[in-house]
Amino acid sequence: MRTSFFFLVIGVICCCQMKQDKLSTIDFDRLWDYSNPAATELKFRSLLDSLVTQSGVLDPSYRAELMTQIARATGLQGKFPEAHSILDSVEQVLPTVLPGARIRYLLERGRVYNSSGERDKARQFFLEAWDFGKVNHLDFYAVDAAHMLGISEPPEDQIIWNQRALDLAEKSKDKRSKSWLGPLYNNLAWTYFDSDNYDQALFFFQKDLNWRTEIGDESGARIAKWSTGRVLRAQNNLEEALVIQKELELEIDSSFLEKDGYLYEELAELYLLKNDTTRARHYFSLAYEILSQDNWLSEQDPERLARMKNLGE
Numbered sequence: 471m472r473t474s475f476f477f478l479v480i481g482v483i484c485c486c487q488m489k490q491d492k493l494s495t496i497d498f499d500r501l502w503d504y505s506n507p508a509a510t511e512l513k514f515r516s517l518l519d520s521l522v523t524q525s526g527v528l529d530p531s532y533r534a535e536l537m538t539q540i541a542r543a544t545g546l547q548g549k550f551p552e553a554h555s556i557l558d559s560v561e562q563v564l565p566t567v568l569p570g571a572r573i574r575y576l577l578e579r580g581r582v583y584n585s586s587g588e589r590d591k592a593r594q595f596f597l598e599a600w601d602f603g604k605v606n607h608l609d610f611y612a613v614d615a616a617h618m619l620g621i622s623e624p625p626e627d628q629i630i631w632n633q634r635a636l637d638l639a640e641k642s643k644d645k646r647s648k649s650w651l652g653p654l655y656n657n658l659a660w661t662y663f664d665s666d667n668y669d670q671a672l673f674f675f676q677k678d679l680n681w682r683t684e685i686g687d688e689s690g691a692r693i694a695k696w697s698t699g700r701v702l703r704a705q706n707n708l709e710e711a712l713v714i715q716k717e718l719e720l721e722i723d724s725s726f727l728e729k730d731g732y733l734y735e736e737l738a739e740l741y742l743l744k745n746d747t748t749r750a751r752h753y754f755s756l757a758y759e760i761l762s763q764d765n766w767l768s769e770q771d772p773e774r775l776a777r778m779k780n781l782g783e
Contacts, residue, residue: 530563609643635654
């Protein structure tokens with residue numbers, strides 16, 4: 471009787487452990503929609519509630535990681551005090567969680583500080599995440615930390631950190647780390663562009679385009695192609711730039727994709743430089759019609775929108 475009860479208890483424990491292990495392997499990162507952080511937050515909170523209900527007690531490391539992503543989604547909505555409060559709850563359990571949960575806490579705390587304009591505090595957390603990731607062989611997250619330092623550091627140090635992130639991503643044996651290559655090529659390209667080093671910007675945008683084409687990222691490839699054309703305009707290679715942007719316009723129209731206001735704006739700028747005022751006016755008008763609905767652009771660069779409106783009339 472005692473022996474049967476013993477095996478029954480062991481069976482129940484094993485069953486619960488298998489259930490818990492299965493729950494802890496759910497890839498909640500796939501739920502992310504970075505263009506809609508509010509909806510993503512709801513998905514994460516719903517997942518958290520359902521997992522706790524199903525399993526009784528959720529693995530503390532998995533729960534901590536999920537909470538860091540809820541904080542990230544909250545911070546992206548500008549709710550910084552709430553995001554920090556969520557991360558405070560994660561901080562309390564850090565001594566008991568696995569390294570993956572700890573580094574995600576460091577990254578998200580840094581991201582909330584960075585988004586709220588406290589860049590000095592942000593850099594401290596990103597630096598700690600970089601060192602922690604390197605020591606614990608968490609390459610994917612270490613690359614993320616270096617990538618964030620490439621954003622939050624002063625301009626003179628941004629290229630250094632982006633290059634460190636790129637070197638680690640290229641050398642890493644972790645396949646997931648390779649997914650950083652496109653974003654890093656893009657970041658490096660824009661950093662060089664902003665410093666008027668157009669040759670290097672063009673080099674990295676072309677690498678980004680090649681990489682995205684290889685992995686079948688059609689949307690990302692279009693952005694990289696647009697960016698390549700933007701550099702060519704800065705280099706005054708107007709004909710070559712125009713060919714690229716017109717190809718993109720044809721691709722979007724023929725595939726019945728969503729109209730792109732930034733593409734129309736770029737075409738307008740090119741035609742304006744070529745003194746084709748009729749076409750320039752047409753594309754400025756199209757650009758304004760779409761981009762005037764962009765809340766971020768309206769808040770951050772109203773002069774740009776006003777220029778489109780004026781030149782499109």
